[in-house]
Amino acid sequence: MAQTATVENPLMLGLPEEKRPEPFALVIFGAHGDLTKRKLLPAIYALYVQNLLPEGFAILGTSRTEKTDQEFRDSMKEAVIKYSEDLEFDEGTWERFAPALYYRAGDSKNLDSYKEMKSTLEELQKSRGTMGNHIFYLSTPPSLYMPIVTKLAESGLAYKRKGSEPAWPRVVVEKPFGHDLPSSIELDSTLHDVLNEHQIYRIDHYLGKETVQNIMCFRFANSIFEPIWNREFIDHIQITSAETIGVEDRGAYYEEAGALRDMLQNHLMQLVALVAMEPPISLDPESTRDERVKVLKAIRPLSPETIDNFSVRGQYGDGFVLGNRAQRYRDEINVSPESSRETFAAMKLYIDNWRWAGVPIYLRSGKRLAKRLTEIAVQFRKPPKQLFDQLGGSIYHEMPKSESPNVLVMKIQPDDGISLKFATKQPGPTTQIRSLTMDFRYGTAFGSRTPSAYERLILDALIGDPSLFARSDFVEASWILYQPLIEHWEKTVPGKSNDKGSEIHHRPFPNYDSGSWGPPESDEMLAIEGHAWREL
Numbered sequence: 452m453a454q455t456a457t458v459e460n461p462l463m464l465g466l467p468e469e470k471r472p473e474p475f476a477l478v479i480f481g482a483h484g485d486l487t488k489r490k491l492l493p494a495i496y497a498l499y500v501q502n503l504l505p506e507g508f509a510i511l512g513t514s515r516t517e518k519t520d521q522e523f524r525d526s527m528k529e530a531v532i533k534y535s536e537d538l539e540f541d542e543g544t545w546e547r548f549a550p551a552l553y554y555r556a557g558d559s560k561n562l563d564s565y566k567e568m569k570s571t572l573e574e575l576q577k578s579r580g581t582m583g584n585h586i587f588y589l590s591t592p593p594s595l596y597m598p599i600v601t602k603l604a605e606s607g608l609a610y611k612r613k614g615s616e617p618a619w620p621r622v623v624v625e626k627p628f629g630h631d632l633p634s635s636i637e638l639d640s641t642l643h644d645v646l647n648e649h650q651i652y653r654i655d656h657y658l659g660k661e662t663v664q665n666i667m668c669f670r671f672a673n674s675i676f677e678p679i680w681n682r683e684f685i686d687h688i689q690i691t692s693a694e695t696i697g698v699e700d701r702g703a704y705y706e707e708a709g710a711l712r713d714m715l716q717n718h719l720m721q722l723v724a725l726v727a728m729e730p731p732i733s734l735d736p737e738s739t740r741d742e743r744v745k746v747l748k749a750i751r752p753l754s755p756e757t758i759d760n761f762s763v764r765g766q767y768g769d770g771f772v773l774g775n776r777a778q779r780y781r782d783e784i785n786v787s788p789e790s791s792r793e794t795f796a797a798m799k800l801y802i803d804n805w806r807w808a809g810v811p812i813y814l815r816s817g818k819r820l821a822k823r824l825t826e827i828a829v830q831f832r833k834p835p836k837q838l839f840d841q842l843g844g845s846i847y848h849e850m851p852k853s854e855s856p857n858v859l860v861m862k863i864q865p866d867d868g869i870s871l872k873f874a875t876k877q878p879g880p881t882t883q884i885r886s887l888t889m890d891f892r893y894g895t896a897f898g899s900r901t902p903s904a905y906e907r908l909i910l911d912a913l914i915g916d917p918s919l920f921a922r923s924d925f926v927e928a929s930w931i932l933y934q935p936l937i938e939h940w941e942k943t944v945p946g947k948s949n950d951k952g953s954e955i956h957h958r959p960f961p962n963y964d965s966g967s968w969g970p971p972e973s974d975e976m977l978a979i980e981g982h983a984w985r986e987l
Contacts, residue, residue, distance in 0.1 A: 617915025
């Protein structure tokens with residue numbers, strides 16, 4: 452089976468042979484779903500185009516919908532053409548790739564479906580040379596995770612492998628990893644009854660983004676930043692993930708999850724861990740994951756008495772986003788007209804360790820905000836003496852008291868890159884201080900396409916590298932942190948959630964207009980510390 456690389460992936464140049472995937476068969480549960488069409492198949496096809504898949508491989512899709520192999524191939528072709536945004540589609544390449552796609556309809560709760568799947572995989576081992584290496588991707592509703600894993604075990608398709616890592620078979624689980632701490636522990640227990648930890652790949656697509664991967668390199672490969680990456684020089688950190696869209700057709704899901712579970716508990720905690728972690732002793736997967744877990748375990752637990760000072764929730768109302776009229780959340784499809792589910796969540800965290808003691812880290816994520824972006828902003832302290840403060844028109848007069856002219860911003864989306872703001876003298880006969888920004892952007896710096904997050908993560912799962920996947924103890928530590936907040940929000944009504952000692956006034960939902968930057972309570976949370984959200 453000849454393969455022709457038509458695009459160049461700079462991350463994979465010089466990829467050693469031992470880091471290329473072995474022959475495999477990838478089974479996608481929920482192959483008729485949106486994730487498979489939008490992300491998984493386009494990513495797998497991109498890996499094929501870049502000559503990063505082995506000679507022997509097969510993709511077996513399964514869901515309840517009846518389809519023939521050819522119908523599945525045709526639908527996946529449409530998906531690849533539609534959703535491979537920066538990869539030019541080539542008919543000849545597709546004709547070589549398509550024969551590796553197969554489909555079997557089945558009931559994920561019926562053992563007979565797994566027996567048929569096992570028979571099909573045995574056939575593919577002979578016809579496609581997959582060598583019996585199986586990886587199962589759970590692209591299904593979370594309620595099916597445990598039934599699928601249990602049935603995989605009962606059918607003999609999934610089992611614990613002792614000895615050297617990585618081992619086949621493997622299971623890839625999409626977030627959310629549970630709905631709260633008890634359900635997360637239950638899911639984890641089910642997974643470990645069937646598989647060893649090194650056979651489980653909990654996927655968080657944020658870790659596959661280029662700028663996120665670059666955080667460690669930026670910190671630990673450049674001697675000018677790491678010496679000042681601590682409480683002595685950094686005033687505070689802001690992590691923002693903002694979307695202009697509403698819940699669209701995900702109203703039923705969002706009524707269950709909300710912004711806290713959908714974004715903060717997983718994606719943003721991964722960013723916190725990467726920004727705050729200590730240097731690992733090596734780049735092996737467990738060393739880096741050890742350091743990420745240590746950060747979460749050092750975060751100050753939320754106290755019931757002051758929880759409203761450390762967290763804010765919101766829900767969007769009517770408004771205008773990018774000039775278009777937007778309806779309120781309670782009018783969305785599959786949303787209760789009296790819903791108290793949050794579409795915005797903000798947090799204030801403290802990491803009680805030697806490096807970060809006293810440095811607040813602010814998180815916020817929301818729907819229907821003024822702009823789409825995800826970024827990490829590291830705000831440095833002001834110089835100890837404002838030598839230029841007496842100058843009229845100085846930069847120091849133009850910014851809030853809490854800000855410094857030095858801000859390092861890691862832009863995760865939509866324009867991946869890094870910027871550094873600093874003060875400089877404006878040309879002229881008088882001393883006027885202004886701020887300038889140095890920008891680096893991936894798209895212009897390297898002159899080649901940036902692989903999607905799923906390309907990197909799927910390739911790592913095939914190779915058996917868990918570095919960019921969430922480990923069991925990380926997931927548990929994150930849920931332990933958020934469980935008090937989940938319980939507090941579930942037992943209180945928005946607008947009546949003030950505990951004694953709360954300094955923030957909470958208004959009833961909806962409490963922010965579509966097209967704004969969230970509820971005013973979010974600003975109050977920072978103002979308590981003398982800080983303000985960045986103007987984006």
